Amino acid sequence: MSWLISAAELAARCAGESRPRILDVRWTLATPDGRADYRAGHIPGAVYVDLDAELSDHAVGGAGRHPLPAPGALQAAARRWGLRDGDPVVVYDDWNALAAARCWWLLRSAGVRDVRVLDGGWSAWLRAGLPSETGEQAPAPGTVTLTPADPGRTVDADAAAAVAADPGGLLLDARAAARYRGDEEPLDPRAGHIPGAVSAPTTDNLNPEGTFRGAAELRERFAGLGVGAGPTAVYCGSGVTACHQILALAVAGHDAALFPGSWSQWSGEPARPVATGPQPG
Incomplete structure (x- = not known):
């Protein structure tokens, strides 16, 4: 399968019956907490993902600056994002996919089969003139079951x-x-x-x-x-x-x-x- 999705394709899928779960991973070295940018504008329905708190485990010592989260912690986070088994997932950021790819890798490694990165990210969505929303999404808890990485x-x-x-x-x-x-x-x-x-x-x-x-x-x-x-x-x-x-x-x-x-x-x-x-x- 393709691991990337264009803004136009994502918009078409959002308008169809198999709308994907959309995850917004705003994070850069300069702005590690992207929640304010997310609240100011994001793809409709997108849920904010905190790279430092949810895609890393800083309690782990001696494993670098962003140790991988434990499988159980990642599953708990994915359920907070509203993910269910079989859901197609699209992740994006506003940093050339450098942060979104971390989420893509973790979910793919944990057994999520249909997970893609929005090619060009938030900038591509805006360039295409597609709609946005403000505020914060609070999805119903998901039931996804993740597997330990190979x-x-x-x-x-x-x-x-x-x-x-x-x-x-x-x-x-x-x-x-x-x-x-x-x-x-x-x-x-x-x-x-x-x-x-x-x-x-x-x-x-x-x-x-x-x-x-x-x-x-x-x-x-x-x-x-x-x-x-x-x-x-x-x-x-x-x-x-x-x-x-x-x-x-x-x-x-x-x-x-x-x-x-x-x-x-x-x-x-x-x-x-x-x-x-x-x-x-």
Whole structure:
């Protein structure tokens, strides 16, 4: 299935009998609490999702800045959003899908089969001249049953290092190139990248207006980076934007595992080696 949905297609589905559940994941590094923006205007019927409180578990120590939520906590959150088994789900944000992809990855990993990301997000909806509403949705509690994620969907720090060292494997670093090189590190304990990882900024997955590049373009991009038959894993700063890379890989027809702790975990463990410069090294 396609993992993306256009604004026009979503509007058509909202007008039909199989209206999807819509989740608004407003979150950026600058504005981690997007509820005010959500209340000021959102897609009709959309329910706000709090990335920090519902898509992360900050009570977990030593697992980076955005540890994954426990399966039971995610299921409780999904029921608060009104999800039921079999519901089609669409997630969006106003940050080029960087936050929405985290919700997409979690729900997909937990067994929700029909979950898509609005291509271009809130901006695409507004550009299309489609209706919005203000205030806050309070849906009836859902009854969805989520499943624990397949262990193959994630890797820990040791497994990420093994993928990077595997001649047939590929570990992609989804952060900006300057952070990969170690020129700057605004958030985490040390600058640089995991030795052997290949720089693959998420910005290169997108067209100028913030929609995803086509599947053929993405296949060409990832082939150039070395994606092949071997294992592929992805990390970023804290396990959020790496999900955007996994979404782009899925659009291109590739599976990849997430290193949830990402650079925030790796750089916080002094015994872990760090590489700098433009090469995997």
